[in-house]
Each structure stands twice: as structure tokens, then as C-alpha cells.
Amino acid sequence: MDGKEFRQALGRFSTGVCLITVNDRDSGALALTANSFSSVSLDPPLILWSIQNNSECFREYTENEYFAFSVMASDQAALSGKYARRGEHAVEPAEFSNNTHDVPLLNGAIAHFSCRLFALHEAGDHHIVVGEVLDFQTADGAPLLFSNGQYDELASVAK
Numbered sequence: 001m002d003g004k005e006f007r008q009a010l011g012r013f014s015t016g017v018c019l020i021t022v023n024d025r026d027s028g029a030l031a032l033t034a035n036s037f038s039s040v041s042l043d044p045p046l047i048l049w050s051i052q053n054n055s056e057c058f059r060e061y062t063e064n065e066y067f068a069f070s071v072m073a074s075d076q077a078a079l080s081g082k083y084a085r086r087g088e089h090a091v092e093p094a095e096f097s098n099n100t101h102d103v104p105l106l107n108g109a110i111a112h113f114s115c116r117l118f119a120l121h122e123a124g125d126h127h128i129v130v131g132e133v134l135d136f137q138t139a140d141g142a143p144l145l146f147s148n149g150q151y152d153e154l155a156s157v158a159k
């Protein structure tokens with residue numbers, strides 16, 4: 001199978017974009033851009049994402065009990081790019097507010113999900129991280145989209 005063509009085919013599935021955050025005892029507060037978010041279960045409330053095994057933040061995202069998802073708004077593409085760069089995962093405190101477990105939540109996001117690590121599954125060159133949702137908030141606003149390898153926004157919003 002051609003890896004590049006496979007990635008391009010996967011990119012046909014349009015998604016939202018999240019920042020996944022943790023507050024690690026040694027590395028401090030971190031944010032990483034991800035579009036592998038998916039809902040899993042309503043009862044108990046479970047959501048998942050998958051992390052590359054070779055991420056420089058792999059330990060922090062798979063060993064910490066608490067983490068959070070911030071669903072990004074359409075005007076946050078620059079922040080998505082920033083937290084997708086290797087070596088650029090330390091959070092800028094002015095951009096975040098901490099939840100009750102001291103995990104950063106992105107200001108201006110259209111939803112926050114505060115989670116406790118529920119399960120971790122090996123899956124090829126990624127691990128699937130399942131979180132139990134402890135708390136969530138929503139805010140009005142248009143979502144940031146990722147489609148065919150590019151940022152986009154809903155046509156109904158762009159017009």
C-alpha cells in the first residue's frame with residue numbers, strides 16, 4: 001500500500017480540530033493538536049483520540065490521570081498550527097484557563113471536555129487513549145475544520 005496515497009484518502013474524512021492538554025509534574029502544562037477525536041459511549045461518557053507512538057509527549061499523554069479536549073473555533077487555525085509543531089507543546093498561559101484538576105482549557109474554544117484516563121490500547125504506530133468525561137462546557141461559535149490536509153470552515157459560516 002502506498003502510504004502517501006493512504007494518508008490522502010484518510011484526509012477525505014473531514015474533521016474538527018482539538019487541542020489535547022495535560023499538566024505533567026515534570027514537563028508542565030502541554031497542548032497538542034489532534035483531529036482523531038471521536039465520541040465512544042454515552043453511559044459511561046467516553047471519548048477517544050489516538051497518539052503517535054513516537055510523539056515527544058507520548059509519556060505525558062499516556063501516563064497522566066487527567067487530560068482535556070478543547071474543540072477549536074474557526075478563528076484558531078494559527079493556534080492549531082503552533083501546537084502541532086515538535087518542541088512547541090508548552091502552553092502559553094494567557095491562552096488557557098485551568099480546570100479543577102489544573103489541566104489547561106483553551107480560551108475561546110467551542111467545547112471543553114475534562115477527562116480521566118479510562119483505557120489505553122496499542123494500535124499499530126499509535127495508541128488509542130480513551131477518556132471518561134468528568135465535566136464539559138460548550139460555547140457559541142463556528143468550528144475549525146480540517147479537510148484534505150487543509151484548514152477550512154463551514155460554508156454556512158464562510159458566506
Ligand SMILES: Cc1cc2nc3c(=O)[nH]c(=O)nc-3n(C[C@H](O)[C@H](O)[C@H](O)COP(=O)(O)O)c2cc1C
Pocket residue numbers: 017032033034035036037049050051052054055056057080081083084085086087088089146
Ligand atoms: C490537524 C492536525 C491533526 C493532528 N492529529 C493528530 C492526532 O490525532 N494524533 C497525533 O498523535 N498527532 C496529531 N497531529 C500531529 C501533532 O499535532 C504534532 O504535529 C505531532 O505530535 C508533532 O510531533 P511531537 O508530538 O513529537 O511534537 C495532528 C496535527 C494536525 C496539524
